[in-house]
Amino acid sequence: MKLPPDSGRGAWEWALVQAASATARIRRLLTWKNITALLILATAGALAVSWLGLVSIAASSGHFAITRWFLGWTMENAVETQSMLAKMPKTIDLDDPTLVQRAAGHFATGCAGCHGAPGIPQSPVVNAMTPSPPRLEGKVAQWDNAELFWIVKYGLKYTGMPAWPAQDRDDEVWAQVAFLRALPAMAPEEYADIALGGGSGLAEVDLEAGGLGAASLNGIVEEALVDCARCHGLDGLGRGAGKAESAFPVIAGQPEAYLHATLLAFAQGRRDSGFMEPPATRYEADVLRRLARHYGKRPAITVS
Structure with missing residues (x-):
């Protein structure tokens, strides 16, 4: 390999020649045959790791921080985009106590077991899930009404969050959204009254x-x-x-x-x-x- 000239036009010509040479080498490597071979090897390697059972699927191991961030970011973007078509009917008032009361019992039996409730902590069993269900009092404000509706109605894959059992009952889903909106300000005594039968x-x-x-x-x-x-x-x-x-x-x-x-x-x-x-x-x-x-x-x- 020739050494570059000390300075001047010769140095520039030398640099251009070296760049062209490197580009040519890259082009020779990046042929369709080589690319196809690399893809086949990568696919075979991934299948081998899965077949050998080397992928960690244990809930106890959790996720890497970058994995947790990526999955959360993907979920948030998906909910934001896919909830755009959800429109709250003009007849729905999320401040209506009737809707809050109507959904309270379902929250107690269908939601509180994982998410907890005012005055009711989450179980250590639930907290050992990956991902673990969050307490909702501090989360509902992060979503707008359409996004909450979408999450409650359709659920979230790979999280343990189920879809609404009756997909054609949007009226019930909106009632549940009304309850979730009231949840952060709900005292344990009020929750016990409306959701648990008042004792x-x-x-x-x-x-x-x-x-x-x-x-x-x-x-x-x-x-x-x-x-x-x-x-x-x-x-x-x-x-x-x-x-x-x-x-x-x-x-x-x-x-x-x-x-x-x-x-x-x-x-x-x-x-x-x-x-x-x-x-x-x-x-x-x-x-x-x-x-x-x-x-x-x-x-x-x-x-x-």
């Missing part, structure tokens, strides 16, 4: 009148009745007071056969509701029948 116990209602006296109760039926009471009340008159008093329909005094058929329709997926399908599916047909009997025998309010 009311079975002893506060005459169960004999509903055919569910102490002798007929077992643990499953009692659990199911408390589950129903989160929204419908133990008396079947619907929970909610003031502006939220119309959050739930009155089911007390409805025909037992109708109530039983309705619960079965939710349980068997013949009637869509993200609020009603999960609790109805949790219990066997006999339990649903006993719930229908209880609420069917409850006295309905008579308007004079």
Whole structure:
């Protein structure tokens, strides 16, 4: 290799010759054959690593910081873009207490188990997930209404965040968004009242009148009745007071056969509701029948 001239025009000519020579060498390397060979080798290497089971899939190992950042960045961009078509109906008011009350029970049974709730910490089991579900009180403000709607309705792959069980019930999804908007300012006492049934116990209602006296109760039926009471009340008159008093329909005094058929329709997926399908599916047909009997025998309010 010749040494470059000390200075002047000769040095520039030498530099140009060397650059041209390097470019020619690169071109010889970057032929289609070489590129194809490199791609085949890279693909084969990746398949070999996967086949040998060398990829770390353990939740306990977490993600590298760069991986965590990239996945979060990709998710945020995807939600921002794909939520552009989500439009809140003009009839929806996210400050409406009725919507907040309507979605509270579902949050308690479908969301709080992972995300926690006011006065309720997250489980160490949940915190051992990768990625671990965040507490939502400090997160909902990071998303606009359309983005929250999109996340609640469609869920997030590879995170454990499910889609809404009834994809054609946007009204329920907007109610859940209303609850999430109210969540950051919600005190534990308020949450317990609207989401957990207000702490009311079975002893506060005459169960004999509903055919569910102490002798007929077992643990499953009692659990199911408390589950129903989160929204419908133990008396079947619907929970909610003031502006939220119309959050739930009155089911007390409805025909037992109708109530039983309705619960079965939710349980068997013949009637869509993200609020009603999960609790109805949790219990066997006999339990649903006993719930229908209880609420069917409850006295309905008579308007004079």
